[in-house]
Amino acid sequence: MSDYRSALTSLEPAAWPAYLDEHSGLPGPRGNLELATVVADLGDRVLFDALIASGDEYRTFCGVVGLGRDAGDDRVRARLREFSTDARWRVREAVAIGLQRLGNIDLPSLERIVLDWAADPHPLVQRAAAAAICEPRLLRTPAAASTAIEVCRRATAALAALPADRRRAADVRTLRQGLGYCWSVAVAADPGPGLAAFAALQDQRDPDVAWIVRENLGKKRLARLVER
Incomplete structure (x- = not known):
């Protein structure tokens, strides 16, 4: 990552898009996340807007990741919500x-933001909310874990x-897939209330909820807790 940082700081911003194209990792199974983080x-x-305006998938990816830090701004948040329903999975x-x-x-x-988005009627907005908050490094307090569980609960109920x-x-299938792992992250962050919320899912007979339960039980982070 330090190599990318050095390379970009040595270039004029106008030269960044060509550098991104060269080092994007696309076409291929995995885009260059490390470079996007440095960008x-x-x-x-201004740069993020230009990258997004290009229409190129990887440049757009980098621009959208960059906008995230300003999501507290209403206009930026509205743009990110729109991108959460983009046809391109990398942009989402x-x-x-x-x-x-x-x-x-x-x-x-x-x-x-994620509690608000979890109540949005669009499944992909709900999926973005769950994917955003269900990140272990963010769930280090009971309050944060509680938010993650509530987001998963709202999205699953929807x-x-x-x-x-x-x-x-x-x-809808994309939302279901996301919930197939997000629950395990949320529960593992605070197992007491998390397992209680997850147990409520197991009592439901809905086939998609049952699939979500099975997928999460297959994750080691949750299986270890259930086996105790």
Whole structure:
């Protein structure tokens, strides 16, 4: 990562996009997250806007990650919410990563955002909320863990309330997939209340909720707690 930092600081900002193109890791299975992190650290909103405006997937990814630290601003937050429903999965992931960067410096603001987004009717906005808060490094207090559990609970309840024909849609399936691991992170952060909330899911007969339960029970972080 230090190599990327040195390289970018030695370049004029106008040369950054070409550098990103060269080192993006795309096409390929994994984009260069380390480089995106450095761009987010060193860049400003003017740069982030330019990267997003290019339309290129990796440049957009970097720009959206960079915007995350300013998500306390209403206009930036509205843009991130829009990007959370983007057709490109990497851009959607950039929203969660960007919000986590906000959480690193202002966790209460992140908590307010994810609780609000968890009540949004769009499954992909709910998914972004869960993915953003369900990061172990952010869940070091009972309050933060409680927020993560509540976000997962709200998103799961919203999914379970959808009619059967809606469940087959790609956005709903993406939410379900996210909840298939987010619950385990939230529960492991504070097992007492977390296991109680998770146990309530196990009493439901909804097939998608049952799938979420099975997926999380397959995660070692949760399996160890359940086996105690």
